[in-house]
Amino acid sequence: MLSIKDLHVHYGAIHAIKGVSLEVNDGEIVSLIGANGAGKTTILHTISGLVKATTGEITYNGVNLRTTAPNKIIDLGMAHVPEGRHVFSRMTVLENLRMGAFTLKNTEQYKQNLETVFKSFPRLKERAKQLAGTLSGGEQQMLATGRALMANPKILLMDEPSMGLSPILVKEIFRIIETLHEKGITILLVEQNAKVALSISTRAYVLETGSIAMSGNAQALLEDDRVRKAYLGV
Amino acid sequence: MDGLTLFIQQIINGLRVGSVYALIALGYTMVYGIIRLINFAHGDFIMVGAYALFFTVPVMIAAGMPPWLSVFAAILVCATTGVLVEKLAYSPVRAKGNKMTALITAIAMALFLENLAQTLFGANPKQVKTIFDLPQVFGVSGNTVLTIILGVVVMIALSLYVKYTKTGQAMRAVSEDKDASLLMGINVNRTITITFAIGSGLAAIASLMYVAQYNQVTNMMGSMLGLKAFVAAVLGGIGIIPGAMLGGLVIGIVESLSKAYIAPLTGGLITSAFSDAIVFSILIVVLLVKPAGILGKNTGEKV
Numbered sequence: 001m002l003s004i005k006d007l008h009v010h011y012g013a014i015h016a017i018k019g020v021s022l023e024v025n026d027g028e029i030v031s032l033i034g035a036n037g038a039g040k041t042t043i044l045h046t047i048s049g050l051v052k053a054t055t056g057e058i059t060y061n062g063v064n065l066r067t068t069a070p071n072k073i074i075d076l077g078m079a080h081v082p083e084g085r086h087v088f089s090r091m092t093v094l095e096n097l098r099m100g101a102f103t104l105k106n107t108e109q110y111k112q113n114l115e116t117v118f119k120s121f122p123r124l125k126e127r128a129k130q131l132a133g134t135l136s137g138g139e140q141q142m143l144a145t146g147r148a149l150m151a152n153p154k155i156l157l158m159d160e161p162s163m164g165l166s167p168i169l170v171k172e173i174f175r176i177i178e179t180l181h182e183k184g185i186t187i188l189l190v191e192q193n194a195k196v197a198l199s200i201s202t203r204a205y206v207l208e209t210g211s212i213a214m215s216g217n218a219q220a221l222l223e224d225d226r227v228r229k230a231y232l233g234v
Numbered sequence: 235m236d237g238l239t240l241f242i243q244q245i246i247n248g249l250r251v252g253s254v255y256a257l258i259a260l261g262y263t264m265v266y267g268i269i270r271l272i273n274f275a276h277g278d279f280i281m282v283g284a285y286a287l288f289f290t291v292p293v294m295i296a297a298g299m300p301p302w303l304s305v306f307a308a309i310l311v312c313a314t315t316g317v318l319v320e321k322l323a324y325s326p327v328r329a330k331g332n333k334m335t336a337l338i339t340a341i342a343m344a345l346f347l348e349n350l351a352q353t354l355f356g357a358n359p360k361q362v363k364t365i366f367d368l369p370q371v372f373g374v375s376g377n378t379v380l381t382i383i384l385g386v387v388v389m390i391a392l393s394l395y396v397k398y399t400k401t402g403q404a405m406r407a408v409s410e411d412k413d414a415s416l417l418m419g420i421n422v423n424r425t426i427t428i429t430f431a432i433g434s435g436l437a438a439i440a441s442l443m444y445v446a447q448y449n450q451v452t453n454m455m456g457s458m459l460g461l462k463a464f465v466a467a468v469l470g471g472i473g474i475i476p477g478a479m480l481g482g483l484v485i486g487i488v489e490s491l492s493k494a495y496i497a498p499l500t501g502g503l504i505t506s507a508f509s510d511a512i513v514f515s516i517l518i519v520v521l522l523v524k525p526a527g528i529l530g531k532n533t534g535e536k537v
Contacts, residue, residue, distance in 0.1 A: 050413050074419035086414040088407050099407050102400070103419035151419065 001025050002047070002078075002155060002188065007056035009039075009046055016042050018210040019056075024155070024188050029181050031189040031197040031218065033231060034207035040190040041083050043207075044157050047188075048073055048080045060155070074103055079153035083160045083190075085144040089133030093124055096132050096143055100150030109152075117146040120176065138169040145176065155186040162193045174200055194231035198222040206231070244494045245487060246374050250447060252486015253381035257440035258463035259470070259478035260388055265433040267396075267473035268409045269426055271328075271336050275319060275343035277460015279312050279434050281351060283441030284451040286311040288362050301365045302446075308438035316434020317427055319343050325423070344457070351453035358452075365446040381443040382483075388436060389479045395432075396475070405429055458510075462489075465517045471527025480528060489513050 002024040009017035017039045024030045032040050045051040047058055049070035058065040060076055068076070079100075088096050097117060101110045118125040121142045127135060132143055141161055148156060158177065162170040174196050181187055181200075191197035198204055201218035206227060214221065221227050258280055265273045290304035327339045368376020396402040407415045408425045415422055444459070445451065466485040470477025492513070493506040520527060 048417060050416065070416040071419050071421050074417070080417045082414060082417065086411055086417075088410045088414065090410055091403070091406055095403055095406075098400070098403060099415070099418045099420070102404065147418070 002060050002186075003057070004043070004047070005057040007043070007046065007058065008054045009042055009051060010054045011042075016210055017046070017053075020207070020210070020212055022205050022212065022215070024186060026154075026186050027184070028202040029177070029187045029189060029200055031191055031194075031201040031204045032207055033191055033194040033197055033204060034213075035231075036192065037209075038207040039210045040207055041159055044080065044082075044159050044188070044190055047078075047157060074151050074153070077152070077154035078157065079148035079151050079155075080157040081144045081148045081159060081161065083163065085137075085140040087132040087135070087140050087143050087147070089131065091132055092129055093132055093135070093143055094128040096147050097124070097150050100147030103151060110150075113150050113152065117149055120149075120179070121146050137164050138166070138172070141165065141169075141173055142176075145173075149180070153185060155188065156180065157188050157190075159190045160192060161189070162191060162196065170196060194227070195222070198227075240494065242373075244490045246378070248487030248490030249382065249483060250375065250378040250486070251489060252466075252483040253378055253385055254440060254444050254447065254459070254482075255463045255466045255485050256385045256479045256482025257381065257388065257443060258437065258459055259466040259482045260385065260392065260475065261433040261436040261440065262460075262463055262467045263470075263472055263475060263478040264392060264436065265429060266467070267475070268405045268429040269328075270333070270409065270473075271324065272340060272464065272472075273324075273433070274337070274340040274460065274464075275347055276433070276437060277458075277463060278344050278347040278351075278456035279315060279437035280441050280444060280459055281451070281453060281456035282315050282347065283308040283312045283438035284362070284445050284455060285351065285355060286438070287365075287441055287445050288360050288451045291363050291365060295363060301363060302442065304365075305438060305442040308441055309435045310438075312438040312441070313431040313435040315347075316430040316437070319434075320427060320430040325426070344460070348453050348457060355453060357454075360451045362445045362449050362451055364449065365442065375447075377443065377447045381447070384439060384443060385479055385482070388439065389475055392432075392436075393475045401425070401428060462513060465513060467527075468517060469520050469527055471530030474527065474529045477527055477529040484528075485513055485516065488516060 004020060004022050007017050007020045020043060032043065034040050042051060046053050047065060049065065049068060053066055060078055063076055065073065088099060097114060101113060104110050123139055124143055124146055132140065135143060161173050165173065170193065177187060178200050189197055198218045198221055203216065204218045204221050205212050206214040258277065262273065262276050265271060286308040287304050290307040291301045294301045294304050323339050323343050324336060327335050366377055368380060370376060371379045396405060404420045404425050407420060408422050412422050462485055463482065466481035467478050469484060470481030489509050493509040496504050496508060497506055
């Protein structure tokens with residue numbers, strides 16, 4: 001279980017996260033929705049250790065993530081698919097996937113994971129030798145997701161997977177997220193596309209300027225008037 | 235001596251010095267390619283390696299072993315120096331400052347090493363005993379041929395290492411995106427340390443071949459060598475491993491030809507003393523015409 005208690009994060013003088021608490025239980029898809037600049041990405045970065053918290057508690061299965069080095073977080077079974085994909089564009093698709101499995105010592109396991117990823121994303125297999133920078137946005141999102149899966153994560157942090165993608169691709173990516181969830185991977189999803197995110201989630205949190213404004217059952221939030229007005233454009 | 239013989243002789247002289255520049259430029263480009271820092275102290279690592287050879291070659295000779303085996307001691311000394319400089323100077327600055335502070339720190343480290351060597355060993359040049367006794371190959375000194383061969387071997391080995399090994403791939407990942415590398419579980423600091431150890435270790439090989447060809451060590455030797463190798467790396471395309479090799483040889487040949495021909499060509503107006511100026515003007519021309527270098531792709535990366 002991932003648990004955040006009273007998290008505060010500052011960027012210099014800017015108080016970006018103001019006392020956020022949230023929980024992600026094993027087997028859930030939890031989405032964190034909110035407008036641009038609400039602090040969604042900051043929360044994910046703080047979980048991964050890329051951004052340092054000012055105060056508060058972040059634990060995953062009892063391990064204090066605030067004192068865990070960012071490159072050790074993956075050993076706990078947590079992988080992060082960053083906003084804007086952040087694939088290694090001057091490296092091939094296969095090299096990117098190999099980097100995803102960087103901490104795997106077992107080559108058999110690596111081969112097995114590679115096969116699983118290629119099965120989920122046949123397009124990546126076709127383009128294995130191609131430089132990641134030459135892929136389309138949708139393919140890069142698949143690569144970033146596949147790369148995270150190479151480490152056998154138990155929980156996946158996904159940051160804006162739908163960003164910049166056509167509606168068809170958004171559907172495709174969310175179908176993939178559901179498949180991953182069915183395979184038993186817990187997912188913390190950050191999305192601006194609140195409607196799609198809520199439709200596949202177990203629970204959700206609504207973030208407004210660094211604080212949790214609402215939270216609860218995803219279906220209930222989808223039907224909530226305030227959420228509908230502010231985030232669903234209805 | 236007829237004109238053609240003189241010309242060929244100058245090309246050979248150019249290869250002699252150029253092959254050393256190439257070896258140095260390989261280390262420069264390796265470090266730049268991964269952490270985007272122009273390590274201005276790299277030339278002075280050559281000096282550190284040369285002193286290591288100066289002290290260890292007589293030991294080898296006394297022990298009845300081939301003097302070139304000292305290169306392993308020099309590699310150890312250079313790699314240690316490189317890692318220390320990275321850990322004590324560059325790493326803290328990188329964490330706090332920006333690229334410019336790192337660059338200035340590199341210049342400071344160069345001055346520091348030069349002055350430290352002067353304090354420890356004095357400013358007088360020291361003679362190093364003959365390291366290789368190689369026959370000439372088609373009129374080219376054996377040392378020059380060996381330097382070029384070593385350069386090509388190092389170039390290929392480095393390229394393969396960076397392309398295919400897990401650590402080499404991690405180096406490329408770190409050079410592109412530190413945060414994403416961390417998320418993959420790559421230990422970014424350790425990867426950078428390994429980069430410095432390899433880049434600085436390569437400096438020792440350049441020291442060996444420089445000392446083999448010129449038999450001399452001074453505390454300032456790394457300064458000019460480093461600058462010329464830097465120009466070579468930029469000319470070939472900094473960060474590109476084969477570019478360093480190519481740039482080094484071109485710079486050596488340009489330097490040698492300009493020494494021989496600039497005075498007669500300009501009627502004595504520009505003398506051979508200007509050959510360094512000509513070499514450095516190449517840098518200006520490259521930056522104006524093709525900033526990415528001969529083998530570089532134009533990506534708009536600022537040096």
